Amino acid sequence: MSKPKVFIDGQEGTTGLQIHERLAGREDIELLVIAPDKRKDLTERKKLINAADLVFLCLPDAAAVEAVGLIENSRTRVIDASTAHRTAPGWVYGFPELYKKPEEVIGTARFVANPGCHATGFLASAAPLVSMRILPRDYPLTCCSLTGYSGGGKKMIAQYESKEKGEELCSPRVYGTTLKHKHLPEMQKISGLDNPPVFTPVVDDYYKGMATTIYIHNRYLVGQPTAKELSLILMAYYAGQPLVSVAPYMEEPAYLAANALAGTDKLELTVSGHEGQSIITARFDNLGKGASGAAVQNMNLMLGFEETRGLAL
Incomplete structure (x- = not known):
């Protein structure tokens, strides 16, 4: 053949x-x-x-x-x-x-x-919870997504790697401030939400890697699961998947480095929070799984x- x-x-x-x-x-x-x-x-x-x-x-x-x-x-x-x-x-x-x-x-x-890269991180967290009817379709989600500059293509890479780059490129930069980012249509449609999330991307002075986070008030979820319970729910959903996994729930606060999975084609979710509020962070390489x-x-x-x-x- x-x-x-x-x-x-x-x-x-x-x-x-x-x-x-x-x-x-x-x-x-x-x-x-x-x-x-x-x-x-x-x-x-x-x-x-x-x-x-x-x-x-x-x-x-x-x-x-x-x-x-x-x-x-x-x-x-x-x-x-x-x-x-x-x-x-x-x-x-x-x-x-x-x-x-x-x-x-x-x-x-x-x-x-x-x-899209930002959509990948958002959907990895939100879409399963909507499909399992834990996250209501009318829930007003918010999302922030931090990415390395390689996601901006050759022109942005050249700007960040130039010896003459300005001070503004040495710190995180929020963009998409009109709240009309081009990934929003797929984020809404594929997740099954009635409305797009309030979404702000951030580009920072490192080459690749992403940390995309959604923010949840647990009392509005069906069954009011805690952050730890959400972690177990998502862990069961992705069980056996070779490229997407859920990190063990951590009781203590931790720093989540956006470039932790740079150089891989994997995505890892981390659920943090407590009984009343949760954040779910997807970390992956914007040039890999993104x-x-x-x-x-x-x-x-x-x-x-x-x-x-x-x-x-």
Whole structure:
């Protein structure tokens, strides 16, 4: 049997480079490569897209939509890393741990939308609690998400790594202050909430790693579980998952470093608080489970490989 042909459209971007790094040494696929001087050549891209069994789109939204329109067959499958299709009809949302049988949902899908990084951290905490009817759909959630600067792409990386960077880049910077961040539509839809959360992202002066936290008043939850009980509930939900886990509940306060899982493709949840209030923090690599690692995980499911093949555990 021939090896599946895989093409990364937009390989020169941060996400594309990270996907290529995970796939370059694999012998179970054939990686199609576009010549550097042809990367913006529509004819050449179209040729490779239609030659591939699976295409990763690591492109701006408009370009990702254009790329899907270049497909002229009923065979080529797509994983889109942009925001363009995450809530679009006909596309499967690529967060395997939110499905009972991801091999039957993502594994059989033709079009898969890779989650956003902030959305990944939010959904890992909120979506299971909504699906289990513990967190009411009308609950007014708030969320804060701290990320390393690599999530901003090449331009932001250059700014932070410049020798002439200003003082403002040496401290955490809150952004998305209009409360209309581009990840909000998927955060609301996939979680099942009636309203989007009040969400503020923060970028800081370190390369990669994320800490995404939601804030809960326990008395408004069904059954009024304590923080410790929420930890056990989520631990049971993710039991047996190779890439998402829940840390043991800690009675004493602790510092949670946002870059603790940098360099891996895993995500870990930590539940903290007491009887009346809880916070749930998802820590992961914004370039791993928050982007490229998740894309390769989805590819493995779609092509029938072991889910974690080629990933950093």
